[in-house]
Amino acid sequence: MIDTTIDVINKLGLHARASGKLIEVTTKFRSFIQIGKGDKLVDAKNIMSLLMLGAGKGTTLRLVIEGVDEEKALEEIQSLFAAKFYEAE
Incomplete structure (x- = not known):
């Protein structure tokens, strides 16, 4: 099981x-x-x-992943957040 945090860094959250x-x-x-x-x-x-979380820019979210492909899931989720969801800013 992976239990970590991830920061929302894109402009619109x-x-x-x-x-x-x-x-x-x-x-x-x-x-x-x-x-x-x-x-x-x-x-x-x-x-x-997800929408009900109301996670704006600067929010630190807790991410819990459990399963056979948890490492790959974490990697792809972190990449998406780091890329700011591929939105132009």
Whole structure:
């Protein structure tokens, strides 16, 4: 099991388009992936749950991944966040 944090660094935060891109990544994996603030974790494969987080720029999110492909899932999620969801700023 991986339990780490990730920072939201893109200008608009985890808005609808960014959440959609995160869903594209998370749904590729068999691992159970949760994201949230502190103890309030949500399913990172559910668009409505992600939008309800209200994670703006500068938010530090907790990321919990458990499953057979957890390392690869972490790598791709970190890359997506680092690339600022491939949005022009």
